[in-house]
Amino acid sequence: xxxxxxxxxxxxxxxxxxxxxxxxFAGARMQEIADEAGINKALLHxxxxxxDQLFEAVFAQAVASFLPMIKDVLEAEIPFREKxxxxxxxxxxxxxxxxxxxxxxxxxxxxxxxxxxxxxKNYGINPExxxxxxxxxxxxxxxxxxxxxxxxxxxxxxxxxxxxxxPVVQGMLRKSNEQYELFLHERKxxxxxxxxxxxxxx
Amino acid sequence: xxxxxxxxxxxxxxxxxxxxxxxxFAGARMQEIADEAGINKALLHxxxxxxDQLFEAVFAQAVASFLPMIKDVLEAEIPFREKxxxxxxxxxxxxxxxxxxxxxxxxxxxxxxxxxxxxxKNYGINPExxxxxxxxxxxxxxxxxxxxxxxxxxxxxxxxxxxxxxPVVQGMLRKSNEQYELFLHERKxxxxxxxxxxxxxx
DNA sequence: GTCTATACTCTGATAGAC
DNA sequence: GTCTATCAGAGTATAGAC
Numbered sequence: 001x002x003x004x005x006x007x008x009x010x011x012x013x014x015x016x017x018x019x020x021x022x023x024x025f026a027g028a029r030m031q032e033i034a035d036e037a038g039i040n041k042a043l044l045h046x047x048x049x050x051x052d053q054l055f056e057a058v059f060a061q062a063v064a065s066f067l068p069m070i071k072d073v074l075e076a077e078i079p080f081r082e083k084x085x086x087x088x089x090x091x092x093x094x095x096x097x098x099x100x101x102x103x104x105x106x107x108x109x110x111x112x113x114x115x116x117x118x119x120x121k122n123y124g125i126n127p128e129x130x131x132x133x134x135x136x137x138x139x140x141x142x143x144x145x146x147x148x149x150x151x152x153x154x155x156x157x158x159x160x161x162x163x164x165x166x167p168v169v170q171g172m173l174r175k176s177n178e179q180y181e182l183f184l185h186e187r188k189x190x191x192x193x194x195x196x197x198x199x200x201x202x
Numbered sequence: 203x204x205x206x207x208x209x210x211x212x213x214x215x216x217x218x219x220x221x222x223x224x225x226x227f228a229g230a231r232m233q234e235i236a237d238e239a240g241i242n243k244a245l246l247h248x249x250x251x252x253x254d255q256l257f258e259a260v261f262a263q264a265v266a267s268f269l270p271m272i273k274d275v276l277e278a279e280i281p282f283r284e285k286x287x288x289x290x291x292x293x294x295x296x297x298x299x300x301x302x303x304x305x306x307x308x309x310x311x312x313x314x315x316x317x318x319x320x321x322x323k324n325y326g327i328n329p330e331x332x333x334x335x336x337x338x339x340x341x342x343x344x345x346x347x348x349x350x351x352x353x354x355x356x357x358x359x360x361x362x363x364x365x366x367x368x369p370v371v372q373g374m375l376r377k378s379n380e381q382y383e384l385f386l387h388e389r390k391x392x393x394x395x396x397x398x399x400x401x402x403x404x
Numbered sequence: 405g406t407c408t409a410t411a412c413t414c415t416g417a418t419a420g421a422c
Numbered sequence: 423g424t425c426t427a428t429c430a431g432a433g434t435a436t437a438g439a440c
Contacts, residue, residue: 006423008423008424022313023228023313024226024228024229024309024313025229026225026226026228026229027226027227027228027229027313029414029415029416030415030416030417031414031415031416039424039425040424040425040426041415041416041417042417042418042419042424042425042426043423043424043425044416044417045416045417045418046423046424047423050416050417051415051416051417100312102367103308103309103312105370106305106309106366106367106370107226107305107309107312109367109369109370110302110305110309110368110369111224111225111226111229113369125374127374127375144399146396147392149375149377149385150385150388150389150392150393150396151396152374152375153360153363153364153371153375153389154360154392154393154396156363156367156371157359157360157361157362157363157364158355158356158359158360159359160359160363160367161355161358161359161362161363161366162355162359164308164363164366164367165304165308165311165358165362165366166312167311167312167315168307168308168311169355169358172327172329172354173329173351173354173355175351183351183352186352187352187355190349190352190356191352191356194348194352194353194356194400195400197346197399197400197401197402197404198396198397198399198400199399200399200404202399202402208405210405210406231432231433231434232433232434232435233432233433233434241406241407242406242407242408243434243435244406244407244408244435244436244437245405245406245407247434247435247436248405248406249405252434253433253434253435
């Protein structure tokens with residue numbers, strides 16, 4: 001998977017990533033990608049067949065950088081509470097390193113849902129393992145009775161939302177960029193605490 | 203605000219809303235909007251000056267249909283717990299009626315953040331009132347100690363995420379359209395319960 | 405107010421030299 | 423592999439008849 005790709009090819013991919021993520025598929029311009037990569041427009045077509053295929057490469061990479069990690073943690077064989085902590089920690093760190101990926105994926109998924117349905121299935125995240133784990137812990141009196149599907153959506157929502165909707169949220173909270181970065185870091189602790197408190201037996 | 207607008211103008215706005223929300227600004231085509239409205243392309247320019255201004259009208263309407271409600275509830279003078287229930291209920295219902303608005307707003311806000319910064323300020327949601335309310339309830343021993351900024355992000359994230367990321371979430375949970383609709387309705391109860399449990403004194 | 409026809413710009417893609 | 427030059431199509435916008 002690594003560096004069978006030529007130097008120029010990587011340059012193009014990186015430039016394309018920047019532009020596509022910033023502007024979306026429809027808003028991106030091949031010329032801008034070429035400029036960003038410091039090469040000529042024709043080279044884009046030489047390495048990739050066209051805009052569609054270049055985008056496809058970028059999108060696949062974006063998805064590949066996120067879904068497998070969710071999958072691994074969710075399906076790991078560790079206790080439920082431990083899993084939550086690990087998930088939030090690693091996931092928010094991943095988001096801090098790639099803050100624009102989720103909005104990008106969601107945006108393109110919404111404008112063209114069918115294009116990638118099959119791709120998503122390849123990463124087939126199976127939440128059943130987590131659901132079973134929750135049922136077990138409920139039965140054993142470890143946690144209060146909760147539903148797995150709603151729980152996972154709550155968890156994902158709390159982790160992802162401040163990244164996806166950053167402009168709105170940051171504006172609403174009247175935070176500077178530095179303050180918001182700090183805020184995002186804090187969320188690891190805060191989300192875990194919020195969840196732990198909620199699943200505890202009352 | 204109502205029906206000073208001509209019939210055709212409303213027809214155009216409604217068509218533009220559909221197309222812009224579905225395709226985004228860059229992906230939308232004036233021709234498609236004209237077709238959707240059942241009129242000619244030139245009429246779009248007659249009523250609105252061009253694509254930019256037509257989009258502006260649609261976007262403003264989309265924002266206007268959501269932010270004021272958040273503001274009203276957040277700033278209302280009712281007890282904290284009551285406010286949460288009311289917020290989740292009314293907000294999720296609003297989302298059920300307009301499920302594509304949030305992703306649309308976020309998408310355009312991300313691709314062109316500067317364009318609407320001032321517009322958002324007009325709706326200036328002031329979360330300070332809620333923060334003060336939380337501090338008061340904490341002091342009075344009504345709820346455990348929580349931070350207002352993280353709390354509001356948690357709440358918004360849990361409400362909005364299943365709408366914004368519907369394709370991914372629905373696929374992950376392997377739900378049919380009908381099942382997912384039901385799931386979204388259920389969230390009103392589930393989110394409230396999740397939050398209430400979390401803010402309770404332990 | 406609404407239509408047809410058209411001008412003009414932008415952009416993705418290709419041809420062909422080096 | 424990389425560049426310059428250019429084509430063909432799409433898309434916004436406008437002119438002008440009715």
